Structure formats: C-alpha cells, structure tokens
Amino acid sequence: MPTGSSEDLPEALTQLQTRLLFAMRLEVRKPQVVGATPGPYRRVGVISGGSFDGERLSGEILEGGNDWQTVRSDGATTIDVRLVLRTVDDALIGMTYHGMRHGPPQILKRIDSGEVVDPASYYFRISALFETSASRYAWINRIIAVGIGHRRADGPIYTLFELL
Numbered sequence: 001m002p003t004g005s006s007e008d009l010p011e012a013l014t015q016l017q018t019r020l021l022f023a024m025r026l027e028v029r030k031p032q033v034v035g036a037t038p039g040p041y042r043r044v045g046v047i048s049g050g051s052f053d054g055e056r057l058s059g060e061i062l063e064g065g066n067d068w069q070t071v072r073s074d075g076a077t078t079i080d081v082r083l084v085l086r087t088v089d090d091a092l093i094g095m096t097y098h099g100m101r102h103g104p105p106q107i108l109k110r111i112d113s114g115e116v117v118d119p120a121s122y123y124f125r126i127s128a129l130f131e132t133s134a135s136r137y138a139w140i141n142r143i144i145a146v147g148i149g150h151r152r153a154d155g156p157i158y159t160l161f162e163l164l
Contacts, residue, residue: 018161021145022054026061026083028155031069041071047083050155057137059087076102079126091134099126099149114153124149128160 006014027049034042047065052058065083072078078100085093102108103122110117128145132138147160 017164018146019164020054021143021160021162022052022057024050024052024061024147024158024160026050026065026155026157028067043069043071045069045155047081047155052085054160057085057087057093057140059085062086062092074102075105075108076100077108081126087134087137089136091132091137093130093132093134093137093140095128095130097126097128097145097147099124099147101149101151111151116152119148119150124151124156126158126160 026047028045029048031043031045034044045067047061047067048063050061052061062084065081068080070078070080079098081095081097081099083095085095087093101111101122101124107117107122111122126147126149128147130140130143130145132140144163145160146163147158150157
C-alpha cells in the first residue's frame with residue numbers, strides 16, 4: 001500500500017535537470033484592456049518583435065504574437081502567449097507558453113505603471129512548448145521548457161531552460 005512518502009523514489013524522480021535553452025526579450029505594445037468581462041479582467045498585449053539568443057538557436061521574434069492576460073481576483077496575472085521565432089538560418093518555430101506573475105500589491109502596481117523593479121521581488125514563471133517543420137530543429141518539437149521572467153517597460157525578458 002502506498003505510503004505517500006518520497007523515500008522510495010528513484011533518484012531520477014527526485015530532482016529536475018535543466019539546460020539553458022535561450023534568453024528571450026519581447027517588445028510588447030501598450031496592452032489592449034478589454035476590462036472586467038463576465039469572466040476575468042482581461043488584457044491583451046500585441047508582440048511587436050524581439051530577439052532570442054542561445055547556444056543551439058538564436059534569432060528574432062516576429063511581429064504579430066499575442067499575450068492574453070487574465071488578472072485574477074487574488075492579484076495574480078496568468079498569461080497565454082503564442083508567437084513565432086525566426087532563427088538566424090531562417091527556420092520558423094511556433095512557441096506557446098503559459099505562465100503566472102504575482103507578488104506584493106505595491107510591487108505589481110509599480111510594474112503595471114511601467115517601472116522596472118527587482119525581479120527577485122515578485123514571482124514570474126512560464127512553461128513553453130514549440131513546433132517547427134525545420135528538420136534541423138526537430139528536437140525542439142519534443143521538449144518542454146520552463147522560464148523565469150522579468151517585466152521591463154517595453155516588454156518581458158525570459159530565461160528559458162530545457163527540462164531534461
């Protein structure tokens with residue numbers, strides 16, 4: 001009968017291993033505020049560009065991605081993003097990620113007003129999936145990445161790590 005304890009778990013199930021995938025900086029236009037809908041309070045950010053840089057792939061973020069944000073009653077903001085990466089060798093990679101940002105109300109208010117605050121003063125994390133038809137990047141179709149975010153006035157910066 002299971003005990004609910006982690007004492008008997010194999011070592012491979014007791015810790016996460018990661019490898020740096022890339023750093024990504026997005027340029028986001030001023031949010032379109034849909035407001036207090038019958039469901040959540042909704043904002044939509046239009047991604048106007050950006051860049052990503054890593055050991056195995058680098059390039060630019062194409063214009064036209066979207067960041068659908070839900071501002072929850074507990075002050076946390078969830079994000080649902082879809083965008084397209086173009087590598088330096090012209091491959092296109094679709095990227096989707098979901099995440100959450102929360103922290104002390106005074107810190108979130110400063111972020112929402114466009115002020116840059118210490119990233120250690122709030123929580124901003126994402127999980128990402130990718131898809132491409134470029135055979136040289138087929139490996140990215142089969143990974144999950146997690147990231148740490150930081151909000152700047154012109155858009156977020158993320159450091160993404162492949163989960164091994």
